[in-house]
Amino acid sequence: MxxxxxxxxxxxxxxxxxxxxxxxxxxxxxxxxxxxxxxxxxxxxxxxxxxxxxxxxxxxxxxxxxxxxxxxxxxxxxxxxxxxxxxxxxxxxxxxxxxxxxxxxxxxxxxxxxxxxxxxxxxxxxxxxxxxxxxxxxxxxxxxxxxxxxxxxxxxxxxxxxxxxxxxxxxxxxxxxxxxxxxxxxxxxxxxxxxxxxxxxxxxxxxxHRERREQQILNCLPHEKSEAIAIESLVEVVYKDTPIQLHSVAANNARLHLAKLVKEGRVGITEGDYTKYWIK
Structure with a gap:
């Protein structure tokens, strides 16, 4: 402020x-x-x-x-x-x-x-x-x-x-x-x-700002479903400069970015209790 x-x-x-x-x-x-x-x-x-x-x-x-x-x-x-x-x-x-x-x-x-x-x-x-x-x-x-x-x-x-x-x-x-x-x-x-x-x-x-963050997320995702990663792994890389106490907020932010990419058909999402993502 x-x-x-x-x-x-x-x-x-x-x-x-x-x-x-x-x-x-x-x-x-x-x-x-x-x-x-x-x-x-x-x-x-x-x-x-x-x-x-x-x-x-x-x-x-x-x-x-x-x-x-x-x-x-x-x-x-x-x-x-x-x-x-x-x-x-x-x-x-x-x-x-x-x-x-x-x-x-x-x-x-x-x-x-x-x-x-x-x-x-x-x-x-x-x-x-x-x-x-x-x-x-x-x-x-x-x-x-x-x-x-x-x-x-x-x-x-x-x-x-x-x-x-x-x-x-x-x-x-x-x-x-x-x-x-x-x-x-x-x-x-x-x-x-x-x-x-x-x-x-x-x-x-x-x-x-949002497009750059989206590209950072895409750069971290694998291209094979068998190598799909969870949000926690993503946050450790994309938000490495963010204080760890704010990682839960960062994870929610990343989740919303991923939801957009899934909606657009650019990213795949696994089914089940432990959600993982990869580039389609």
Missing amino acids: TAFVPSISKLSERVIRVLALNPGMMTLQGTNTYILGKGKRRFLLDTGDGTKPEYIELLKTTLAANDSIIEAIIVTHWHNDHIGGLSSILNAFKNDYKVYKVIDKHDDCKDLKLYPVKDNQIFKLEDITLRLLHTPGHTEDHLAVYLEEEKALFSGDCILGEGTSVFTDLWSYMNSLRRFLSLKMNVIYPGHGPIIENPIEKVNEYIL
Whole structure:
């Protein structure tokens, strides 16, 4: 965590970032939530984790200072640091806002109603047009949001302002990253960390990082099924510079890379209790 992210930042005429004040190893400086629009009615993108009452006060202060109200809430994905603040916001503002997201099996909002969205769905107010992009990989339900008037991408947790992101499905994640390259982007506003002002370069950097790791894995795999190796053997070579206490995390990362390669038919996988891999 190197860059300073202010609690409140007016990033453009349509974008105000309000930090959810929940710093951590996975959240960096905290979750970036965004107030979008420049008129009376505005969208709120993400809600933080609900653990910091100070965030609610920041939200109220920012809306009042801009003579604006929340029209609706859009949630990028089901992780608690993005949706966990939803109940706190609804209670604090005494309002039954419509909350939009891709519906997912992990959703646990109790009595709160979530409104499903579709890929490429358009949300409009008088001064803003948002296109919702279903970009699975980090999670199955992940949404990115494209602000058409400013050619700005809100990347959620697909791309971070610092470091790299985690994923649950690498095949889908890579497709989502490549989809970003088809957009005309002036800037990326990430779910965590500072803004990204070299968007195409950053997306390509993310893709190249994963492709290099994939090639390292392929270089370690034998070409004969009879010589297939287990993930533990792979980790010892590919992640030799990673502290041993992090090898379990590295093994999960390698497992996700291998799942993608198996899906593509490039790598074979043995049946049984002790899974091994080889190049087909």
